[in-house]
Amino acid sequence: MASEAYDDLLDRYERISNIRSAAGVLSWDQEVMMPDGGTPARSAQRSALSATSHELLVEEDMEETLGEAESADLTDEQAAVVREIRRQYDRAARVPTELVAEISQTTSEALPVWKEAKAEDDFETFAPVLEDLLDLKREYAEHIDSSRPPYEVLFEDYEPYLGLDTAERILDRLREELVPLIDDVGESDVELAQPFTGTFDADAQEALARDALDTLGYDWDRGRLDTAPHPFSTGTQFDARVTTRFDEEDPLGALTSTIHEFGHATYTLGLPDEEYGSPLGESRNLSVHESQSRLWENHVGRSQPFWSLFLPTIKERFSGLGDVTARDAYEAANRVYDDNLIRVEADELTYHMHIVLRFEIERALIEGDLDVREVPQAWNDKMDEYLGIRPDTDAEGCLQDIHWSHGSFGYFPTYSLGSVLAAQLYASADEAIDDLDGDIESGEFDTLHAWLTANVHSHGQRHTTPDLIEEATGEAFTADYFLDHAAEKYGALYEL
Amino acid sequence: MASEAYDDLLDRYERISNIRSAAGVLSWDQEVMMPDGGTPARSAQRSALSATSHELLVEEDMEETLGEAESADLTDEQAAVVREIRRQYDRAARVPTELVAEISQTTSEALPVWKEAKAEDDFETFAPVLEDLLDLKREYAEHIDSSRPPYEVLFEDYEPYLGLDTAERILDRLREELVPLIDDVGESDVELAQPFTGTFDADAQEALARDALDTLGYDWDRGRLDTAPHPFSTGTQFDARVTTRFDEEDPLGALTSTIHEFGHATYTLGLPDEEYGSPLGESRNLSVHESQSRLWENHVGRSQPFWSLFLPTIKERFSGLGDVTARDAYEAANRVYDDNLIRVEADELTYHMHIVLRFEIERALIEGDLDVREVPQAWNDKMDEYLGIRPDTDAEGCLQDIHWSHGSFGYFPTYSLGSVLAAQLYASADEAIDDLDGDIESGEFDTLHAWLTANVHSHGQRHTTPDLIEEATGEAFTADYFLDHAAEKYGALYEL
Numbered sequence: 005m006a007s008e009a010y011d012d013l014l015d016r017y018e019r020i021s022n023i024r025s026a027a028g029v030l031s032w033d034q035e036v037m038m039p040d041g042g043t044p045a046r047s048a049q050r051s052a053l054s055a056t057s058h059e060l061l062v063e064e065d066m067e068e069t070l071g072e073a074e075s076a077d078l079t080d081e082q083a084a085v086v087r088e089i090r091r092q093y094d095r096a097a098r099v100p101t102e103l104v105a106e107i108s109q110t111t112s113e114a115l116p117v118w119k120e121a122k123a124e125d126d127f128e129t130f131a132p133v134l135e136d137l138l139d140l141k142r143e144y145a146e147h148i149d150s151s152r153p154p155y156e157v158l159f160e161d162y163e164p165y166l167g168l169d170t171a172e173r174i175l176d177r178l179r180e181e182l183v184p185l186i187d188d189v190g191e192s193d194v195e196l197a198q199p200f201t202g203t204f205d206a207d208a209q210e211a212l213a214r215d216a217l218d219t220l221g222y223d224w225d226r227g228r229l230d231t232a233p234h235p236f237s238t239g240t241q242f243d244a245r246v247t248t249r250f251d252e253e254d255p256l257g258a259l260t261s262t263i264h265e266f267g268h269a270t271y272t273l274g275l276p277d278e279e280y281g282s283p284l285g286e287s288r289n290l291s292v293h294e295s296q297s298r299l300w301e302n303h304v305g306r307s308q309p310f311w312s313l314f315l316p317t318i319k320e321r322f323s324g325l326g327d328v329t330a331r332d333a334y335e336a337a338n339r340v341y342d343d344n345l346i347r348v349e350a351d352e353l354t355y356h357m358h359i360v361l362r363f364e365i366e367r368a369l370i371e372g373d374l375d376v377r378e379v380p381q382a383w384n385d386k387m388d389e390y391l392g393i394r395p396d397t398d399a400e401g402c403l404q405d406i407h408w409s410h411g412s413f414g415y416f417p418t419y420s421l422g423s424v425l426a427a428q429l430y431a432s433a434d435e436a437i438d439d440l441d442g443d444i445e446s447g448e449f450d451t452l453h454a455w456l457t458a459n460v461h462s463h464g465q466r467h468t469t470p471d472l473i474e475e476a477t478g479e480a481f482t483a484d485y486f487l488d489h490a491a492e493k494y495g496a497l498y499e500l
Numbered sequence: 501m502a503s504e505a506y507d508d509l510l511d512r513y514e515r516i517s518n519i520r521s522a523a524g525v526l527s528w529d530q531e532v533m534m535p536d537g538g539t540p541a542r543s544a545q546r547s548a549l550s551a552t553s554h555e556l557l558v559e560e561d562m563e564e565t566l567g568e569a570e571s572a573d574l575t576d577e578q579a580a581v582v583r584e585i586r587r588q589y590d591r592a593a594r595v596p597t598e599l600v601a602e603i604s605q606t607t608s609e610a611l612p613v614w615k616e617a618k619a620e621d622d623f624e625t626f627a628p629v630l631e632d633l634l635d636l637k638r639e640y641a642e643h644i645d646s647s648r649p650p651y652e653v654l655f656e657d658y659e660p661y662l663g664l665d666t667a668e669r670i671l672d673r674l675r676e677e678l679v680p681l682i683d684d685v686g687e688s689d690v691e692l693a694q695p696f697t698g699t700f701d702a703d704a705q706e707a708l709a710r711d712a713l714d715t716l717g718y719d720w721d722r723g724r725l726d727t728a729p730h731p732f733s734t735g736t737q738f739d740a741r742v743t744t745r746f747d748e749e750d751p752l753g754a755l756t757s758t759i760h761e762f763g764h765a766t767y768t769l770g771l772p773d774e775e776y777g778s779p780l781g782e783s784r785n786l787s788v789h790e791s792q793s794r795l796w797e798n799h800v801g802r803s804q805p806f807w808s809l810f811l812p813t814i815k816e817r818f819s820g821l822g823d824v825t826a827r828d829a830y831e832a833a834n835r836v837y838d839d840n841l842i843r844v845e846a847d848e849l850t851y852h853m854h855i856v857l858r859f860e861i862e863r864a865l866i867e868g869d870l871d872v873r874e875v876p877q878a879w880n881d882k883m884d885e886y887l888g889i890r891p892d893t894d895a896e897g898c899l900q901d902i903h904w905s906h907g908s909f910g911y912f913p914t915y916s917l918g919s920v921l922a923a924q925l926y927a928s929a930d931e932a933i934d935d936l937d938g939d940i941e942s943g944e945f946d947t948l949h950a951w952l953t954a955n956v957h958s959h960g961q962r963h964t965t966p967d968l969i970e971e972a973t974g975e976a977f978t979a980d981y982f983l984d985h986a987a988e989k990y991g992a993l994y995e996l
Contacts, residue, residue: 022548025541030525037533041722042739045521045776052518056552226537243538280541 007076009069010086016060016069017089018281023057028238032245036230051108058104062097081284084466088283091164099147107140111411118409125399127380130409135376137411138369145370155370159414162290163421165468170481171417174424175363177483178356183390185490185500186353190342190392192498197332198339204322206250212321213248213262219314220266220300221449222246226273234406235261237268237297241280244272255322256337257349260301267300268293270453274461284464288472290415292460294422295429302352302423303430303489304452306337309445338497343393345400352423353490357390359420362405366413425473427486429460432477503572505565506582512562513585514777516553523549524734528741532726547604554600558593577780580962584779587660595643603636607907614905621895623876626905631872633907634865641866651866655910658786659917661964666977667913670920671859673979674852679886681986681996682849686838686888688994693828694835700751700818708751708817709744709758715810716762716796717945718742722769730902731757733764733793737776740768751818752833753845756797763796764789766949770957780960784968786911788956790918791925798848798919799926799985800948802833805941834993839889841896848919849986853886855916858901862909921969923982925956928973 027050034046070093073086114133121130145154156168163171214229227239232247239245246265250258271287279285287293304310312330319325340351347358365382368374374382383402388394395401407415433455434440443451459476473481494500523546530542566589569582610629617626641650652664659667710725723735728743735741742761746754767783775781783789800806808826815821836847843854861878864870870878879898884890891897903911929951930936939947955972969977990996 018544019548019552022545023552026522026526026545026549029529029545030522033525033529037724039720039722039724039739041719042736044773045736045738048514048777049518049522049525052515053522056515056519056556223537224535226535228533228535240538240541242541243535277540281544 007073007078009072010076010078010082013069013073013089014085014282016063016066017085017283020057020060021281021286023053023060025240027053027057028240032238035232035234035236036247047112054108058096058101061093066093067097081466085283088465095148095161099144103140103144103147107137107144107411110136110140111409114409114411115406118403118406122399122403125397125403127398127403130403131376131379134369134379134408137408138376138413141411141413142370153371155367155414158370159417162412162415162418163469164289165470166291166421166481170470171363171421174421174481174483175356175360175417177487178420178424179360179390181483181487182353182356182490185494186340186342186357186391188500189340189353189494189498192500194498196335196339196497199325199328199332199336200255202324203252204255206252208321209250209252209255209258212255212318213258215317215321216259216262216314217246217266219317219447219449220263220270220304221453222266222269223273227269229262235265237265237272239269239272241273241275241277241285244269255318260305260337263305264297264301267297270300270456271296271461274453274457275464276462279464282464284466286464288460288463288465288467288469290418291421291425292469292472294419295425296422296456296460298423298426299430299456303426304444306334306352307441307444308334309441311337312445313447335497338493340494340498342391345387345393345395346404353494354391356420356423359416361386361390362416363420365402366408366416370413424483424486425481427489428473428477428479428482428484429456431485431489432459503569503574505568506572506574506578509565509569509585510581510778512556512559512565513581513779516556517777517782519549519553519556521736523553524736528734531728531730531732532743543608550604554592554597557589562589563593577962581779584961591644591657595640599636599640599643603633603640603907606632606636607905610905610907611902614899614902618895618899621893621899623894623899626899627872627875630865630875630904633904634872634909637907637909638866649867651863651910654866655913658908658911658914659965660785661966662787662917662977666966667859667917670917670977670979671852671856671913673983674916674920675856675886677979677983678849678852678986681990682836682838682853682887684996685836685849685990685994688996690994692831692835692993695821695824695828695832696751698820699748702746702748704817705746705748705751705754708814709754711813711817712755712758712810713742713762715813715943715945716759716766716800717949718762718765719769723765725758731761733761733768735765735768737769737771737773737781740765751814756801756833759801760793760797763793766796766952767792767957770949770953771960772958775960778960780962782960784956784959784961784963784965786914787917787921788965788968790915791921792918792952792956794919794922795926795952799922800940802830802848803937803940804830805937807833808941809943831993834989836990836994838887841883841889841891842900849990850887852916852919855912857882857886858903858912859916861898862904862912866909920979920982921977923985924969924973924975924978924980925952927981927985928955 030046030050030053034042038046070086070090074090078086110133114137117133118130121127141158142154145157149157159168159171210229210231217229226242227244227246229246229248231249233249235247235249237244237246246262246269248258248262248265271293275285275287308330311333315328315330315333318333319328338352340353341349342354344350344354347355350358361383364386365374365379368382369376369379379402380398384394387401433452436455437443437451440452443449460472463472467475470481526542526546526549530538534542566582566586570586574582606629610633613629614626617623637654638650641653645653655664655667706727713725722738723740723742725742725744727745729745731743731745733740733742742758742765744754744758744761767789771781771783804826807830811824811826811829814829815824834848836849837845838850840846840850843851846854857879860882861870861875864878865872865875875898876894880890883897929948932951933939933947936948939945956968959968963971966977
């Protein structure tokens, strides 16, 4: 039972959504295709699109239209649409345009400062910029909801429904249970196989990445694979693209990253075509998105059945691997690197300690419990505490990630939440599918795709995150499945 | 002495201009990169951008802002900016939004009908669609200016300042003087050399196209080369890209087309950086744009000095060309094909007859002097009259070009006007530059680039077309230079 106001709202949102996805195409092009000289025009084009979509969202009569739509007689799906547009509207309308512009301006200026500081290993030059960004984002959070702690408010930009208390509960458990597990792994005498040594030609690696996408069932009619310095996936249900990068010393790196981005793309491609331009045709949020990339990366791409299936393809692409067994490859894909300082190179276990550390530091920064100048020390101490290693430089310590220079505080936790959710979803899929391991080993991925599409992708933003998890898995969000998976898998691998 | 209204106007236009160039990136991506499945989302994104830029242009208070800016104390450059925005505003504001939407809808539907009709050689299925488009465009012209003939009004969408009378005068002279010249060429006993026979690998052709762009001075930091089914160039002064396509039987085709698109890109790249987002940073119009592509294609790329310079590079890319002389290559690049039915494959002379024919037919259609059903007969009769050949099918006759299915009536003449203008501009550059032939033969293109930038590119839309021509060449637009060039060059080649 739709109302005129509802239809009007949906029309307006469709315009906004299209402008945003147009901006996504511009970003993809900038990362993948654009010549360097194009930057000034591209920045201006992106600013114009972003300002325009913002203005359309907070148009004068939007409040009234929303109000009318909210009091109309709506189906559940329509109510979900209105709920999502209301949420976006409230956040956008409460923040003064000048502050949005100032944040945008300051982050634009912060990016090169961060790059330079990282290159020069000079935290001091980045510190004042970080201080400004923290002030601005605190002010931003204050406008949205001055009654709640600012970090809680900021976190909701990336994960609006789970709640910071849930995030904290999950991250606390990861710290409590993974630190001892990682310690045990470090003390284990087991040496996992390392069969992929030597040099692996980038072109052959690209062919292998395409093989992997073929094997997993990527829809090339709605996607493409390119290289980018920082791999990402972007697009819509009609065109969801994947990027990767190649390191000639490390063929598993590109493969894992490709499968990760495939997971993101496959979520996007599973959104319903007929809801394109509506919140029902858009992905839930960062945590759920990351659950899809991690599910494919870790639960499929790092599994024994996958390596039984895929090793012959690797042998076809590269010579000299004749003696390598599927077990060797599985071990290689699951080595725990207890001396790795870099988040994006971390394994399935230590990864979360990199996140917990950032979560604790950025939250303390935003809440005023930590001074910017204390960040390097706090970072290094926590690395020591959680992983028993200490960076020699800030470049491989607190300056390693781009996020803070973007003004993104509250983003990092969604990475771990996504991994944890991946395990919970995978356990449910495994329960529902007759022989999922067997399907994977025989290259039959339709059963998994079908389960994920039916239970996650096809809903778009119909459910809030907790409801989506409850509907898909029959229980509330929990770290149990991830921790069981970790203990079992790495216990077996390292004979703990 | 700027006014507040002027500043406001410029700000608004900058937003519009950025949204349009963002749409340009989306079009490039669609032609060059997008997977087929992406079409529905891309169409929606482009519609959203186009509707948004239209709405921003005709915003309620725009008329008032324009009026205030017009009565302010402006510099010449500022007055030019206001003139150009006024022109766009008037055309946009006079046409009802519903009609714009209907035209857009009808052309979207017409495109597949035309493709199918061309594939099936079935004009009858396209005829009713063409009829609808003609009706809609007549209505469109009527809204803009009901006091003038509709074709005159439509022509100004593509060339706003030269005037249809000038176009007609030029096209009439081309018909009068080129038809007998083409006849003479056809009767000549001279057989021009045809040294590039056999098969030419597409990858090597691509390398050669890059060589050509290097040689001519393409700025790779602000551009790139890709392949597309219908070559085009697009972008801004910061990022102007070129596309081409390869036919393994015809290496000169790709080379010529690459140089043509380079000419377009080099115009775009010559627009002033500091005027990005203003009419002063945008290209004049289609005729002037085509003059730049044709100048490089015909006056440089089909010249004797260019072939002396470039032949060794071709010999490096392809074996078996050891005996070919620069004169042979020059002849091959300038063969007149008196039996060619297809516009985009035509040589420098017969090309214009393809245009004159379309101009006469589309004008008669719009003015109601020709019925849609009579088009095939009229087309074939005119081909016979001007070129002495007759298409066997409508697919290689009146259905060959896409323009009418886009609702573009008045576009075709700008192709010939551009070629004619190219000759006039080239003659002036040749006059101004000490030894232009010598420069070209030695690969020194800076002198030509500098002249074109100073006299054409850097002005953006500061001058109207007639003023730009007058400023650059010291005289009014004339076909004299083109006809002299044609008579002299082809007279010598074919010993007339």
